[in-house]
Amino acid sequence: MMKLYYAPGACSIGTHFLMEEMGLTYDTGRLDLKQGDQLKPAYLDVNPKAKVPALVRDDGSLLTEFVAIAFWLGRTYPEKGMIPEGMEAEVRTLEMLDYAVATIHMQGFSRLFRPAKFARSEAEHDWVREQGRAVVDKAFGIVSERLGSSDFIMGDRLTLADAALFYVLFWGVDRVKLDVPENLAAYYARLRARPSAQKVFADEGIQFS
Incomplete structure (x- = not known):
């Protein structure tokens, strides 16, 4: 199952919104940026960039950056219509x-x-x-x-x-x-x-x- 790492109210809320709109099945990992969760070893082992959003895909590979994640989701699930035709x-x-x-x-x-x-x-x-x-x-x-x-x-x-x-x-x-x-x-x-x-x-x- 995919896992989205996000921080409440950060730009990752857009990825969170997109995945809900697409009706995808996924797990989440919540980070508190003010507490420095993004800099702790547990998260750096997942994403050395120390930022959100980060998406661990079904095959275990990591994808980061808002635009890249959004484009991958749109291409991977074309039936959801998030990328227009043409x-x-x-x-x-x-x-x-x-x-x-x-x-x-x-x-x-x-x-x-x-x-x-x-x-x-x-x-x-x-x-x-x-x-x-x-x-x-x-x-x-x-x-x-x-x-x-x-x-x-x-x-x-x-x-x-x-x-x-x-x-x-x-x-x-x-x-x-x-x-x-x-x-x-x-x-x-x-x-x-x-x-x-x-x-x-x-x-x-x-x-x-």
Whole structure:
């Protein structure tokens, strides 16, 4: 059986959401990043990168990195429809998947959440956060334009890209309390209300005030 290693509320929540949407059978391993579980020998033996998500597959091999895991899941279970048919639809899905992870997460939220990684001086941390906020705001505007009035980012069906947008919007709307474009807020509300999302929130112990 596959095993997903995650940390509550981390980017791995998107992988968790995706696997629930696909109706897969899998086990989970929960890490507390604040307690340094990712740096302990027991987890480093599984994933020397000391990060989540990490997926141990049925054959015992390890797969890491959000985009790689999502793509592998989509390709391994094509009947779940998480990768649209046709080259153009597929590359557009991967384009948005990568944009959510590489830009919104890594360039934007990383600066908001961990400014010390981008500036040694604490006096510069607010400036770093401002830069991160600018990246996120611009990116959410681009996603909003792409989404338009569609139910999902690729149209009328949920794909891999929606799983990545789910976690960055969770951070933006529920953690940072950002104002996002109206259609994007409604889109996230639809994702958040799905049974898969509700199960993931419950499993990860995430509560909303």
